[in-house]
Amino acid sequence: MPVDAKSPRKLRNNRAALTHKVRYALTHPRRVTQYLRRAGRDAWLRLKHPDHVGYYRAVMASDTRRNPEAAVGSQTHERWLALGQMQFDYLIEHGLRPEHRMLDIGCGNLRGGWRFISHLDTGNYYGIDISPDILMAAKKTLVERRLQDKLPHLTITGDLTLDFLPSDHFDVIHAHSVFSHSPLEVVDECLANVGRVLTDTGFFDFTFDRTEGTEHQVLHEDFYYRTETLLALARKHGLHARLMEDWEERPHGQSKMRVSRTPLAGEAV
């Protein structure tokens, strides 16, 4: 996503509106075919998989077959490396230490994950994803980076109830570019359950595509939320929540929110 995706005008865009689509088609005529192909796939996969997780798993299967790095959103290997580095640097600046236990929700092919695995003590990284195809790509990344001895957990999941994980366990939970592809009920399910597996001093960081206009979605793949919606959802589940202002200055199109069981520094009440 381009760096100016958080400009005031872009933050008010409704990409689902007909006027936006027509304007976009006129200014980017070459992308029309690509969009029509995506819309056709969306209709077909939605017919085969009426539930969101089944649908998105099929999207990932189709994208991963072509290119696993592009499937997690990086069009070049350099971007894949840079995006992983950005995730890693941020959490290091926020105190991620080797002895911490980390859960990476929607870990993909370990774009950020391989750096976390390398940094954390053996066995302290837990990656989950809905896509078996991207988890196979994750294992390849693990081998390429020679991180077998770190013995990370890489596990398939069908939902975000997190019911197979222990209570009060993770110091850091992370979901990068996952809620940007999730309808509100998936975000809700995650926020309803994440508090149980966090430690008292732990936090959960997630990125999301922010809009300051009408909440909307593009096909069934990309979802745009207002900050207040997600803050309210987190609070409904008894969590503390805040938008991470220091992420806003990074060259990344999404915003980041942090939630925890206990009050956060800098949280507005």
Ligand SMILES: C[S@@+](CC[C@H](N)C(=O)[O-])C[C@H]1O[C@@H](n2cnc3c(N)ncnc32)[C@H](O)[C@@H]1O
């Ligand atoms: C854009 S990729 C990002 C991957 C990784 N977090 C990164 O930054 O490289 C989104 C990932 O989230 C996974 N995903 C989407 N919805 C999910 C869900 N409800 N639960 C777990 N994983 C999900 C996808 O399969 C995909 O691997």
